[in-house]
Amino acid sequence: MENKKIKKINFVYLLGYIFGPVILCAICFTLGMFICPDGGTMAVVLFMCPPLLSMVWWICAGRFLFKRKKKALEKELDEQGFSRNQTFYGDGCMVVIDTNKGNMALLFFWNPFEKQIFPVSRIEKAWVDDGRSGAGFLEGSSRVSFLFKVDGITVRVNTFTSNQRWRMDTDYILTGISKADMMVKVIEDAKKKVK
Amino acid sequence: MGLFKKIGSIFHDDWCRKCQTKMEEKKRQLYMLPMTVGHYSSHSDANYYKKNLIKVNKKADIPVGKYACGIIKYKCPKCGYKITKLSIFLPVREQEKYEDSIYFENGELDDFIRESERA
Numbered sequence: 254m255e256n257k258k259i260k261k262i263n264f265v266y267l268l269g270y271i272f273g274p275v276i277l278c279a280i281c282f283t284l285g286m287f288i289c290p291d292g293g294t295m296a297v298v299l300f301m302c303p304p305l306l307s308m309v310w311w312i313c314a315g316r317f318l319f320k321r322k323k324k325a326l327e328k329e330l331d332e333q334g335f336s337r338n339q340t341f342y343g344d345g346c347m348v349v350i351d352t353n354k355g356n357m358a359l360l361f362f363w364n365p366f367e368k369q370i371f372p373v374s375r376i377e378k379a380w381v382d383d384g385r386s387g388a389g390f391l392e393g394s395s396r397v398s399f400l401f402k403v404d405g406i407t408v409r410v411n412t413f414t415s416n417q418r419w420r421m422d423t424d425y426i427l428t429g430i431s432k433a434d435m436m437v438k439v440i441e442d443a444k445k446k447v448k
Numbered sequence: 449m450g451l452f453k454k455i456g457s458i459f460h461d462d463w464c465r466k467c468q469t470k471m472e473e474k475k476r477q478l479y480m481l482p483m484t485v486g487h488y489s490s491h492s493d494a495n496y497y498k499k500n501l502i503k504v505n506k507k508a509d510i511p512v513g514k515y516a517c518g519i520i521k522y523k524c525p526k527c528g529y530k531i532t533k534l535s536i537f538l539p540v541r542e543q544e545k546y547e548d549s550i551y552f553e554n555g556e557l558d559d560f561i562r563e564s565e566r567a
């Protein structure tokens with residue numbers, strides 16, 4: 254069990270993820286200008302490929318890596334005898350809870366190389382944010398999440414997100430609230446059990 | 449029977465499918481369907497419900513994030529037609545999110561309902 258504080262973002266990874274392709278493009282463009290100033294196939298390759306690859310990288314690489322790391326974490330937890338009683342796959346964070354032993358495992362999208370496992374007793378509180386705003390017929394939400402505070406750090410996990418607002422009684426919002434309510438209940442129950 | 453009434457019976461669960469008369473409610477019981485929110489899958493096999501439904505007295509007894517299944521048995525006072533309706537929904541705080549409706553016309557769940565009544 255780790256005793257260090259949880260970390261949501263690995264800044265080296267985040268910066269590398271964003272600026273890595275930019276640096277690659279810069280290198281290739283410079284090379285292109287020196288090696289083949291008069292154009293030709295080589296120049297096309299050096300000027301066209303890096304931006305295309307960068308786009309593919311930005312769109313796919315993070316998700317691909319996160320997916321692989323999630324699988325790896327599940328395997329590792331099973332080997333450690335961590336019972337995966339409840340798992341929630343959020344876009345930015347995966348939450349796994351062992352309700353018997355009262356442990357939680359976290360894996361963050363922006364910190365995918367660190368598997369963070371800690372006792373739920375370190376969670377100060379857990380709650381739901383239904384994202385409700387507006388009044389009357391304008392009332393609605395575009396995000397539902399559950400949150401918990403561990404080591405003074407607040408972790409938000411979305412159970413529903415949309416680029417538009419939905420009424421509070423729509424299926425999307427109700428499903429999101431149900432998932433969030435359930436996760437908070439699981440966390441609270443696990444906390445009570447280890448007390 | 450007019451076409452209008454026939455169409456009406458599609459929208460009215462308690463209208464007889466044979467003669468379009470308003471049916472009588474014979475029994476009503478609430479159960480929990482142990483499926484978790486986000487993982488609902490529809491089943492039309494009566495055995496699935498016999499195996500999995502758990503009787504509850506009120507909606508509040510259903511754990512957060514689990515589905516509810518209300519069973520209502522109807523009987524037509526005019527022609528004797530019987531139907532059992534399963535309304536599956538997700539209770540969310542004070543509200544209900546509709547999920548599915550399953551019908552049994554041949555009394556497939558009658559024994560099960562009778563047994564769970566005694567339990």
Ligand SMILES: [Zn+2]
Binds near residue numbers: 464465466467524
């Ligand atoms: Zn009838």
